[in-house]
Amino acid sequence: FIYRPDSIMFDLEDAVSLREKDTARILVFHALQHPMYKDIETVVRINQLSTPFGLKDLEAVVRAGVDVVRLPKTDTPEDIFELEAHIERIEKDCGREVGSTKVMAAIESAIGVINAVAIARCSPRLIGIALAAFDYVMDMQTERGDGTELFYARCAVLHAARAAGIDAFDVVYSDINDEAGFLREVELIRKMGFNGKSLINPRQIELLHNAYAPTQEDVDYARRVIAAAEEGERKGLGVISLNGKMIDGPIINHAQVVLERASASGVRR
Ligand SMILES: CC(C)(COP(=O)(O)OP(=O)(O)OC[C@H]1O[C@@H](n2cnc3c(N)ncnc32)[C@H](O)[C@@H]1OP(=O)(O)O)[C@@H](O)C(=O)NCCC(=O)NCCSC(=O)C[C@@](O)(CC(=O)O)C(=O)O
Ligand SMILES: [Mg+2]
Numbered sequence: 657f658i659y660r661p662d663s664i665m666f667d668l669e670d671a672v673s674l675r676e677k678d679t680a681r682i683l684v685f686h687a688l689q690h691p692m693y694k695d696i697e698t699v700v701r702i703n704q705l706s707t708p709f710g711l712k713d714l715e716a717v718v719r720a721g722v723d724v725v726r727l728p729k730t731d732t733p734e735d736i737f738e739l740e741a742h743i744e745r746i747e748k749d750c751g752r753e754v755g756s757t758k759v760m761a762a763i764e765s766a767i768g769v770i771n772a773v774a775i776a777r778c779s780p781r782l783i784g785i786a787l788a789a790f791d792y793v794m795d796m797q798t799e800r801g802d803g804t805e806l807f808y809a810r811c812a813v814l815h816a817a818r819a820a821g822i823d824a825f826d827v828v829y830s831d832i833n834d835e836a837g838f839l840r841e842v843e844l845i846r847k848m849g850f851n852g853k854s855l856i857n858p859r860q861i862e863l864l865h866n867a868y869a870p871t872q873e874d875v876d877y878a879r880r881v882i883a884a885a886e887e888g889e890r891k892g893l894g895v896i897s898l899n900g901k902m903i904d905g906p907i908i909n910h911a912q913v914v915l916e917r918a919s920a921s922g923v924r925r
Contacts, residue, residue: 659858660865663697668713669704669728677709681716688720699760701726705738714739718746718757724783729791730761731768733778740779758783760825764791769809772816784823786854787813790830800830803844814849823851832857842867869924870914878911878918885911 666687672680688698700722702713717725727739739759747754759781763769769792776785787809789800798805806827817824826845829838842864845853853864870878880898885908888896896903 657692657696659861661696661855661858661861662852663699663724664693665699665701665726665854667701668709669701677703678712681709681713685716685720688717688722697723699724699726701728701762704729705735705742711742714742715746718743718752719750721752722757724758724760726760726762726786728762728788729764729768730775730785731765732771733774736761736775736779736782740781743781755781757781760784760786762786762788763809763813764788765795766792768792769812772812773819776816776820776822782820782822784825784851785813785817785820786825787827788854789827803841810845810848810850817851818849824849826850826853828854828856829860830856832859835863838863839867865921866924868917869921870918871924874914875918875923878914881907881911882915 666684668677668680668684684700687693688700698721700713700717702717702725703709704727705711705714714725725739725743727735730736736759743757743759744754746752747757759779760783761775763772763775763785764787768775769787772785776782787806789806792809793799793805796805803810810826814824826841829841831837838860842853846868852868855861855864881903884896884898884903888894888903894904901907
């Protein structure tokens with residue numbers, strides 16, 4: 657909370673050793689019900705349903721009121737169909753509003769990337785899809801590097817999310833001491849259009865928020881665009897010019913997004 661994350665993700669999958677799976681699930685079950693987490697979005701990465709832990713995780717976290725279930729290693733829409741059938745049953749069973757538990761699919765394989773559009777569009781519960789790099793590069797028989805290895809997957813996941821009207825989240829950056837490398841990666845994914853990134857350490861939160869915040873220059877320009885658009889509206893003009901640049905619908909929409917981002921996260925330092 658001190659670090660002001662957008663949401664908090666509890667991991668029951670690969671960050672938890674096999675011996676600790678039950679203990680971790682019980683801890684998360686209780687944590688989710690603590691008043692401390694009432695005003696922040698909670699996400700739990702459960703184990704795959706094909707493991708002995710996945711269904712137990714799901715039973716616990718849906719009953720405890722989690723906002724979003726993150727399904728790791730999502731390869732096909734059928735993985736999501738299976739998940740949502742269980743979620744609906746559990747919601748009914750525990751008196752939660754049906755549909756209130758949202759889902760995020762993590763794509764971690766070549767087949768997941770190939771199926772990204774079908775996955776992203778397969779359920780109204782999906783709020784976003786996330787690329788998970790470490791399992792993906794293993795599947796692709798390569799390794800994490802400068803991002804070349806993720807080029808196709810990032811483009812595919814991003815287009816799938818946009819086609820489905822949901823959010824796209826980029827990979828975790830594992831070297832928490834490499835601030836410059838993290839910021840280089842954030843700059844790339846921000847320019848590509850990702851909504852954000854999965855983070856593994858509190859030190860990365862402020863860096864990410866700052867990089868996504870618009871600059872003062874962007875905000876000033878967006879205000880001038882909105883003012884010019886309002887003036888054009890009063891004069892009944894469809895297209896207007898601001899310092900020789902054409903201003904029309906998409907430019908005005910972009911200016912509104914910049915101002916919304918500035919009011920949500922301030923101005924870049
Ligand atoms: C990396 C490190 C060990 C470094 O530890 P260090 O101790 O050196 O860190 P420090 O900075 O010194 O900690 C300063 C203070 O912050 C506290 N603190 C640290 N981390 C915190 C945190 N996450 N949440 C809250 N608090 C935290 C710490 O307790 C301390 O508190 P205090 O003592 O009070 O000062 C640690 O961060 C960590 O374990 N991170 C989570 C790792 C994780 O989640 N892995 C699973 C997801 S990836 C994956 O599975 C791959 C994937 O599946 C991805 C996909 O699916 O996307 C794929 O395939 O690619
Ligand atoms: Mg993984």
